[in-house]
Amino acid sequence: MTSLQELYGRKGRHVTDMNANDITRVEELAYDLKIEEVMSSDIKSIDPDMTMADFMEFLRFHRISGAPVVSEGELTGIVSLEDLIRSLSEDDLNAPVSKYMTRAVITANPYDPVVKAMETFSRTRLGRLPVVGQDGHLMGMITKGDITRGVLLALQKDYKEEEVRKYRASHLFEDIVSDRTSLILRYNIKVRDFTHGGEASSRIKRALLRLGANPQVARRCGIAVYEAEMNLIIHTTHGGVLRVEIEPHQITMRAVDDGPGIPDVDLALRAGYSTASETIREMGFGAGMGLVNIRRCVDKMELDSTPGKGTKLDMRIFLQPQDSFREAGYFEEEKKSP
């Protein structure tokens, strides 16, 4: 990623401050954004038959330092201030532009990622590149400035989108009016799927934070539901389902599976008791603290298991008035209460 560092004037990859986040996103954008999306398409091109004298006037008028030369829509060369100086020194201002222009032009492909153009900039030390379609048609010009502007615009858009998302989510319960509103999230958990283990829980925690949950509440839910998710992955026959119902005043989480069931529920609830195998322990699980952890994190836990049939684990967190999600009519309620 040398070219990016050049573009942003950084030496090495040692970014240690808050902008580290954005830098990674900038790097991503260098691959995501297409040249076509950031190039300037309002270009001033000239005809190969224009005289160098007219070209000089053209540069002065538009306040630019070079231009692509186009004949019947196709790029035939590029002519710059340097070429003009050469014609001046030879006192040859009446010659056509085609005599002094550079014919072997390095171009950019409109559908390539922006990082390609940056590589070309750093390799050739050129300041601008004509962007040419497959048919040789000139589509635009790209400069380092265009890239910086494009990346900044995209970053701004990202930021706004996340803000809008958060705003919308945190007002969900206010915006939708019903006698009892709830949001239900369901996740199918596959048995032995350690690679994705915890993914559902991460999503649940993120959803709660987006909805405006108190971070402490989101943490308690996250831990409880993660332990339940790992139990489904480690101990069940066919995996199971995680279901989270979010209501303004409470969060109800349920993990259900169809077997094998727990023979001795009291024993399973004892701290340090585990039936996990040595392999599972090597993966960092089976401390025998799962259900103990869950009980600690939630306000109400119910474990219902039938050997041979399956297990249902209900977990509930009641939200204190100051932590509850704002409902429609929230403000009226507040005014009514003494």
Place this chain on the structure above:
Amino acid sequence: MKLMDIIKIVEGTINNPSVNTNWEIKGGCGADLMSDVLASAQPDSILLTGLCNPQVVRTALMADVRAVIFVRGKQPLPETVELAIQENLPMITSPYGTFELCGRLYRAGLPSFERNLLMTGND
């Protein structure tokens, strides 16, 4: 304590340098069993562990652990690093063992953020 100071104390290297390392770490905890982490680690702590699989990242996220130190020069698995980048969790490898690392950090003033669940009961 600043995470960057901790990295110096443990003579660590960052496995995913692109993530945000500007965290203020309030305490430390050490465990290899993830349920132990969930049971004992308090928010804004750093985790010392020998476990290198992606579950370390998931566990850290759930427990609001801000960074992970792998002990005895252990390298996290590529999928662990990938997930950590995605979730913006710094992963540090230190050449020292758990005992040495706890000692160094504790001496430098980082308190224990491990709670004994069985003794304190519900929180």
